[in-house]
Amino acid sequence: MLLGVIADDFTGASDIANTIACGDGRSGGMITSQYMGIPSNPADPSVEAGVISLKTRSSPKDEAVAQSLQALRWLKAQGCEQIVFKYCSTFDSTAEGNIGPVAQALAAELGVGGVVVCPAFPRAGRTIYQGHLFVHDRLLNESGMQNHPLTPMTDADIRRWLSSQVEGPVGMVPLQTVRRGSEVLAQALVQGGQQLVVVDAVEDADLRLIGRACAGAPLVTGGSGVALGLPANFIRQGQVQGRSGNSFLGIEGPEAILAGSCSGATRGQIEQHAKRHPVLPISVDHVMAETIGVPQVLSFIMEHAGRAPLVYSSGTPEQVREAQGRYGREAVSATLDNLFATTAQAFLNNGGKRLVVAGGETSGAVAQALDLGEVMIGPEIDPGVPILISARRNAVLALKSGNFGQQDFFEKATRMLAGAPA
Structure with missing residues (x-):
């Protein structure tokens, strides 16, 4: 297993598993399995990407961190070279929520900084511009998410929202820097010295650039869109061949x-x-x-x-x-x-x-x-x-x-x- 994902809910896990299995539509995807909870046994050797489904989105911070670290350690034991922390593309989390604490705990465990924070998913209308999250043409806090029964989102500024959850400053890379290319973006992620960095993305092409900039990065965080360009890195390096097509025939019954x-x-x-x-x-x-x-x-x-x-x-x-x-x-x-x-x-x-x-x-x-x-x-x-x-x-x-x-x-x-x- 090369790529491991820790997802904070089950639908989000399916979402990003789908992205990884399909790839960017150009070079193919990876052989992907989704696990309902942290497995107790080793993964099948044929699996190239494993997605662990947790139910921690609304959990207390300490509980979410503990489960996420346990998932990280299982994935590392399977040989994963890169970890993705997947949360919702509408960043479902209160100002006291656990997205920031989990991201920081994973970064500390892996000893890394300059970690991408990008919940964008343009195909579903979720985009980030100047650090603000939009749902189609509405700011997040005007999209209906402000009425969510468990995680009401009352601020579209992801950098500000995340800053209320974490210790230390949160960085931001604007769209114009992203579009200067993956090498420039990779440098921008680390030059400010922040542990977590919000990155703009409004199109799939932006996500592909982010993916390429994250080649070799031990940790990436975001919505399912952030994984769009990750399989291509492993394919370019000759570590996987690139999955294409699907032989699913369906099941009849009630x-x-x-x-x-x-x-x-x-x-x-x-x-x-x-x-x-x-x-x-x-x-x-x-x-x-x-x-x-x-x-x-x-x-x-x-x-x-x-x-x-x-x-x-x-x-x-x-x-x-x-x-x-x-x-x-x-x-x-x-x-x-x-x-x-x-x-x-x-x-x-x-x-x-x-x-x-x-x-x-x-x-x-x-x-x-x-x-x-x-x-x-x-x-x-x-x-x-x-x-x-x-x-x-x-x-x-x-x-x-x-x-x-x-x-x-x-x-x-x-x-x-x-x-x-x-």
């Missing part, structure tokens, strides 16, 4: 869609899906009162097998705040995650084969509950969302970040999991 995200994108996808497919809304009040549970949800799914049934608990920011006010934020999140996770278990145990999950926290809870083990990366459904193939479960999945996917994502995903073309 399908289910579980959506726990409250993002605007997911709410729109639910509305679109409901026009042609059966949907079951889950009331927070009913779940908290235990008047609806796994038996009722599973019955709905199996009754509508073959019609892409969707079960969701997804409300407007106002509805989310009201529910959190009645029951407490942590209680609502934990109860809904448990319902979706145990439903997913029951679904696969009853012959389910195709599972789509929306929402980072929900996906993490489901993936942990299913004990998927190592999963292989299949074709891309939409930017940032690949098919995941679990040999242990003889099932296929798609784990979608709340903000990702086109309007018809749910219908398209269930078809592609069965082997249909995009």
Whole structure:
């Protein structure tokens, strides 16, 4: 294994695994496996890039740092020459969050400075200019992310936001320096002496330059886009041949869609899906009162097998705040995650084969509950969302970040999991 990734949630892990497996579209990608948690056994020798999925995005700093360092040590033991710390392309983290502390702990463990911080993902509309993160044409704090129920982002200045989390100054490399070339960029990363450096990127070409500048860098941090140019470095050095194509044939069988995200994108996808497919809304009040549970949800799914049934608990920011006010934020999140996770278990145990999950926290809870083990990366459904193939479960999945996917994502995903073309 040459390239190792530590991802702070399960959908983000799938996202960057997809980027590495596909490569930059020119020279090919790497043979990539995703691990649901830190493995206890050595990796298969054929794996060139390994992505460890953690569920630390909303964890206390000490817990997130400890798990990330444990993941780092396993990856180094597999021979990894470069480590990527992957977080969300909307930098989901409060001012007291753990992205900065984890990045600093990894840098200290590896003894490096001038570490890239770049959550840009242009294909999904996330760009960084003058250190500010945009979602399409809106500053991050005006994009809806300011209403996130767990990690509200109220400032688009990533350098300022990160500075509140770390010790010491945070550097910044502007776009005009990036576009002067990879050699100039590599020098700019270290000349200021800062441990962490925010780097602008507004196009895939910028990410390729960043990737080339990071050839040989022990640590890189960012969204999935930051890995776009990394496989090409190993290919140029003759360490890997470059993966191309995919032989995924799909799996037939019962399908289910579980959506726990409250993002605007997911709410729109639910509305679109409901026009042609059966949907079951889950009331927070009913779940908290235990008047609806796994038996009722599973019955709905199996009754509508073959019609892409969707079960969701997804409300407007106002509805989310009201529910959190009645029951407490942590209680609502934990109860809904448990319902979706145990439903997913029951679904696969009853012959389910195709599972789509929306929402980072929900996906993490489901993936942990299913004990998927190592999963292989299949074709891309939409930017940032690949098919995941679990040999242990003889099932296929798609784990979608709340903000990702086109309007018809749910219908398209269930078809592609069965082997249909995009």
